[in-house]
Amino acid sequence: MDVHEVLPFPPVPSASIAGRTLQESVYAQRAEPRRLPEDAPNILIVLIDDAGPGLPSTFGGEVRTDTLTRIHQEGIGFNRFHTTAMCSPTRASLLTGRNHHRIGNGQIAELANDWDGYSGTIPKSSALVAEVLKQYGYATSAFGKWHNTPAAETTPAGPYDNWPSHIGFEYFYGFLAGEASQYEPNLVRNTTVVRPPKSAAEGYHLSEDLADDAIGWLHRHHAFTPDKPFLMYWASGCLHGPHHVAKEWADKYAGKFDDGWDAYRERVFHRAKEMGWIPAQAQLTPRDPRMPAWEDIPEHERPFQSRLMEVAAGFGEHVDVQVGRLIDEVDALGYGDNTLVFYIWGDNGSSGEGQNGTISELLAQNAIPTTVDMHLEALDELGGLDVLGSPKVDNQYHAGWAWAGSAPYKGMKLLASHLGGTRNPMAVRWPARVAPDAAPRAQFHHCNDLVPTIYDIVGITPPRVVNGVQQDPIDGVSFAYTFDQPDAPGRLRTQYFEIMGSRAIYHDGWMASAFGPRAPWVPGLPPGIGDWTPDRDTWELYHLDEDWTQANDLAGQRPDKLAQLKETFAIEAARNSVYPIGGGLWIPVFHPELRISTPYREWNFAGDITRMPEFCAPALGNRANRVSIDLDLPADANGVLYALGGTGGGLTCYLEDGILCFEYNLFIVMRTKIRAERKLPVGKARIDIETTCPEPRPAGPLDITIAVNKEQYAAGRVPVSAPLLFSANDCLDIGTCLGGPVSLDYFDKAPFAFNGTIEKVTVRYLS
Known part of the structure; x- marks a missing residue:
């Protein structure tokens, strides 16, 4: 095998000759060969x-x-x-x-x-x-x-x-x-x-x-x-x-x-x-x-x-x-x-x-139906159209x-x-x-x-x-x-395309296309998608060399050419591990319960853990769980105890002048706030926030119960939950909210770090 076909390159040997003594040795500096042309761009x-x-x-x-x-x-x-x-x-x-x-x-x-x-x-x-x-x-x-x-x-x-x-x-x-x-x-x-x-x-x-x-x-x-x-x-x-x-x-x-x-x-x-x-x-x-x-x-x-x-x-x-x-x-x-x-x-x-x-674009990925009027109503509460593009929305x-x-x-x-x-x-x-x-x-x-x-x-x-x-x-x-031959014949003859069942094959100026099981602009999942099979898809045929935009479907006129291209797609699909067709739908459509998540069912956090990506964090927003916080409370305590997600959607538990508050921000369009009616005691305490699912189903309601030293302080129901996740890039933070502020109540005070001491946080799934 040629040396240029194996990386890394072998080490350059010494150019010197070692003798028994320095006087008997010959010294020459080894020179690393230049692997690139002098004018490499x-x-x-x-x-x-x-x-x-x-x-x-x-x-x-x-x-x-x-x-x-x-x-x-x-x-x-x-x-x-x-x-x-x-x-x-x-x-x-x-x-x-x-x-x-x-x-x-x-x-x-x-x-x-x-x-x-x-x-x-x-x-x-x-x-x-x-x-x-x-x-x-x-x-x-x-x-x-x-x-x-x-x-x-x-x-x-x-x-x-x-x-x-x-x-x-x-x-x-x-x-x-x-x-x-x-x-x-x-x-x-x-x-x-x-x-x-x-x-x-x-x-x-x-x-x-x-x-x-x-x-x-x-x-x-x-x-x-x-x-x-x-x-x-x-x-x-x-x-x-x-x-x-x-x-x-x-x-x-x-x-x-x-x-x-x-x-x-x-x-x-x-x-x-x-x-x-x-x-x-x-x-x-x-x-x-x-x-x-x-x-x-x-x-x-x-x-x-x-x-x-x-x-x-x-x-x-x-x-x-x-x-x-x-x-x-x-x-x-x-x-x-x-x-x-x-x-x-x-x-x-x-x-x-x-x-x-939308004012919160993860609504689509969570397949939560909303109306434009719901967005407009929430937007009015935030300050109107001028808020679009600002940190207060995820439009x-x-x-x-x-x-x-x-x-x-x-x-x-x-x-x-x-x-x-x-x-x-x-x-x-x-x-x-x-x-x-x-x-x-x-x-x-x-x-x-x-x-x-x-x-x-x-x-x-x-x-x-x-x-x-x-x-x-x-x-x-x-x-x-x-670069220097603008009219040279193209050298790429065949290229397949496939994303979530939508697919096409290009070959020598022709393209065959199958739209796939869903239109991405239609909210929610289409009826019957669970029974979708690529075998029932309708294929279209276009002569791209004459039809720049796929405007004229020739499938009915050239069934022979269409059959040829479908066979080419099948060969390319097999060669490139495309099968099963629509394999990208397996998690979001057929088995959302198998989405990537942490394998753990219990976590023990120190009070300074921050920036845990949501995909790897406990699913506090859609699974039955208990969050237990051991902490030392100052008088009139303030600050975030924990936050998951960001401005566009998330949940948070925080203190405001000694009052314990919980908020579930369902992608801005719906906010559930649960607030204690009395201040927390000063000194060491244990806070338990328990989430249960009265109707276990995607986007189903959640019941929240908050206890301090085993005494109930607040309770409420989140009517709709996020079935997938709140954010693609935001995180779980303990003792602060370093990402987008989940609650508007501390938007102007973010990251609103807790002014007491969090000794530990334990999270357990309940089912």
């Missing part, structure tokens, strides 16, 4: 989250993206670049060069199950590009959203084997989960949980922080290892929900979306054609009949729906500005000419998980805006069947080697093609062994040939 990968192709102004949208425009104008653009339709799968594929099921990422990490294609763990047999480049001599760093560590491994205790800093990235700063509050994120630096450098009240925003930290890393790199090229992966949490941005950014778009999503799509479609981004013969696909038209939205709801889009647009512009700050620094440090920038607008299409428009726009933002295609995030979920624009800049060219590259390519492109450019043979582990074949195909 720096590489910067920028990945925006949940952002559809119809949003950026660069390509005809109405979200101002000056930085994306700059990269495009100074380089080239790809208008047939594709992702997987979901977060973790795209990221795993992008960083390894393999298909997502092959590497266990058939769905997001939090919904992993036991089938190989859905295990949620990238195998060591598919080393990340960062690991390979590091061993060749690159300095490597990653910032922002990770979402490729198994959820059960995200506590500060590790294990760290699947954290970014242990699989190729020498430095990481960001969050491990799939989303985060932009104001109170649970952050990690390498393997240490850290607090944001300032509070939301002091002007903190995650996108800005990620740019600041990346710029700081560049400065250190420039000072300490200027001879090394660098690989930087900068993955924003924007535009994933919650949509958080300061009011002045949203106000830039005031009134711009008042005519609704149907009109927006029309404008973007025509503008994209005028700009030459999509072909003149492309057709605008119709709205699915299950998607409401703007004219279907009641008049009193429209200001709410328009403002949600204004916030999203401001959020998108804001993150593009942060990318611009990073690019400016790359240029200012003298790296710009030989830095290869891949700016990918979206890891999937725009997200419809806000469904009918996300109506799915109609996601559909509009994925113009001119039919799909959106979670739909692997249609291009709106899988086709994302990419701009590439490399002044040293790539001449600016406005002609879009229209070769069909996929996110798994990025790694072989990098290897091709740097001159690396994909290693066969990395750290002692035999490597899986690379699935992707380099697109470096397109």
